[in-house]
Amino acid sequence: MNKIVESVIEEANRRKAKSVSEVHIVIGELAFVGEEQARMWFDLIKENTILKRAKLFIEEEKGKVKCPNCNYEGSIQNLDVADHYEAFPAIRCPKCGSPVEISSGKDCIIKTVKLTV
Secondary structure, eight states: OHHHHHHHHHHHHHTTOSEEEEEEEEEEGGGOOOHHHHHHHHHHHHTTSTTTTOEEEEEEEOOEEEOTTTOOEEEOSSOOGGGGGSSSOOOBOTTTOOBOEEEESOOEEEEEEEEEO
16 A cells, blocks of 8 residues: 555656545455555555545455466456465465466556546
């Protein structure tokens, strides 16, 4: 969230904005960042910045994977909640059980920002 706030401040300054009223972000399901956690950090970091009155809107992007073993491409069914507590959870193919490559849903990105100039 620190990087997101920094990026929004940088863009607001570049456009000579007076304030930021909304920040819309997309959090990937496989980024393992909870909405409550993101909101808490956003609220803490935005204080005393041009974002101090900004509202945060969060959209979730579903995770998708590709299996190099069986060529499965798609979502993960039954993502084991226990894996969220590991430093590097192992995500396996739902068809063959092999390790997979994450093709989407692992990032946290800024979608739009509403500025007052």
